[in-house]
Amino acid sequence: MKTCLKLFILFLMFSGTVWAEVEPVKVQVPETTAWIGQRVPFFVELRSAGSFAGAASFDLPQLPGSLLLNVGAPVMDTQIIEGQSWNLQVHEFALFSQKSGDLEIPKISVRFSRRDAFTGPAMEIQAEVPSWQVHIKRPPGTKSIPFLITTETLELSENWEPEPGPTQAGTIFKRTIVQQASGVSGMALVPAPVYAPDSVRVYSGQAETNDKLERGDFFGERRETLTYLLQKSGTVTLPEIRYVWWNPKTEQLQSLILPAVSLEVTPLSTVSMPGKIVSRYAWLWLLVLATGLVAIQWRRLAGWTTHFREFINPPQRSAARKLLQACRLHDAAIAEHAWSAWRNVQTTGFTPTAELSSSVLDLQRHLYGFKPTESWRGDSLAKAFSAQLDAASRHSRYTPVSILPLLNPGE
Structure with missing residues (x-):
């Protein structure tokens, strides 16, 4: 009897030793080299001798110029580890980076x-996903492209409302652009x-x-709407939009183009009505005229006030101030709204710096990511935006530079 008891105690000690040696979390990275903008998949295994209870929670880090996503639902599996059967909960993640070089993914906290x-009380486990590294390569001939995606296929479509055609000043066109890409x-x-x-104001909505x-x-799919406000008459040509991507299979740059759109814009005109109708409604026009005369002085004063306010506080300066203030308060929603307002009043061909593009990408990832992060700090965006303003103030004239190069520069 004593011998059986000793053997049972030794078995428990041995089992405890085996369980202690088995790490509760493991990371698997199939590929440690990737192109800029290419999906880098990695998998996190959570291990349990019995069943799992509830959902796991990951604290994903914010990496400059990179996007980190949890993909889909976990997959259940079993595996023999150290001679015992363990249940596995496998979570898939995806990393996209716009920065070349060696990138270290820090430890990720998981609960x-x-x-x-398979029955009994559940124990909460707090662990860390081990850190790992990946080498991000920049495709040749793409140094002038601050934002590049890597995919084998890209589909592009657009829809206009209304359809482009002869129109008048003050008309608004909405252009919805849809991108679809594999991987x-x-x-x-x-x-x-x-x-x-x-002569055209452009407003970019939330994607x-x-x-x-x-x-x-x-x-993946991205859908966004550009709103064009035609302010002046004449022939207006909206330039073509070229989307360039790197094909990892052929190792070549490819592109799709949304063609340029020309619009004949005429001044606002007053349509004359037949004499009988005009005389029938003459009293209505007189009433409108009288009301306008009463209000004209007030409107003129209000207009002067508005012009004076815009003179001492231009929309561009106001949006910049709101953006920096939102960054100081770490308010992502207000920061994104202020960024859109500031971006919409920039000159044609404006291109943000790589640092600013990276910081804006982090902001948008926080707000609209597949699994948004819980917190956002505006320090990096404020720093990059201030540097952009300082650079602009040193140049009285800005020379537009396309962020997307031609496929055949020599031609």
Whole structure:
């Protein structure tokens, strides 16, 4: 009897030693080398001797110029580890980076609950996903492209409302651009540029992103609407928009182009009505005229006040001040709204610096990512934006530079 008891105690000690040696978390990285903008998949294994309880929680870090996403639902599996059967909960993640060189992914905190058997109380486990490194390569001939995606296929479509055609000053056109790419998250796709002549105001709305996982294949979609306000008459030409991406299979740059659009814009005209109708409604026009005369002085005063306010506080300066203030308060929603307002009043061909593009990408990832982060700090965006303003103040004239090079520069 004593011998059996000793053997049982030794068995428990041996089992405890085996369980202690098995790490609760393991990371698997199939590929440690990737192109800029290419999806880098990695997998996190959570281990339990019994069943899992509840959902796991990961504290994903914010990496400058990079996007880190949790993809899909976890997959359950079993594996023999140290001679015993363990239940596995495998979580898939995707990394997209716009920075070349060696990138270190720091340890990721994870919390989950597990049981020692299939029934009984659950124990909360707090662990860390081990850190790992990946080498990001920049494709040759792409140094002038601050934002580049890597995919084998990219589909591009656009829809106008109303359809482009002869129109009058003051008309508003809405242009919805949809990108669809394989192996790329919608948040990792390049934002639509806001190029337009000086006589056209362009407003960029908030992008809608959607990611799908079908039979192991990853598809991303980005949908955004540009609003064009035609301010002056004449012939207006909206320049073509070229989307360039790197094909990792052929190792070549490829592109798709949304063609340029020309519009004949006439001044606002007053349509004359037949004499009988005019005389019938003459009293109505007189009433409108009288009301206008009463209000004209007030409107003139209000107009002077508005012009004076815009003179001493231009929209560009106001938006910049709001953006910096939102960064100091770490308010992501206000910062994104202020950034859009500031971006919309920039000159044609404006291109942000790589640092500013990276910081804005971090902001958008926080707000619209597949699994948004819990916190955002505006320090890096404020620093990059201030540097952009300082650089602009040193140059009285800005020379537009396209962020997307030609496929055949020598031609």
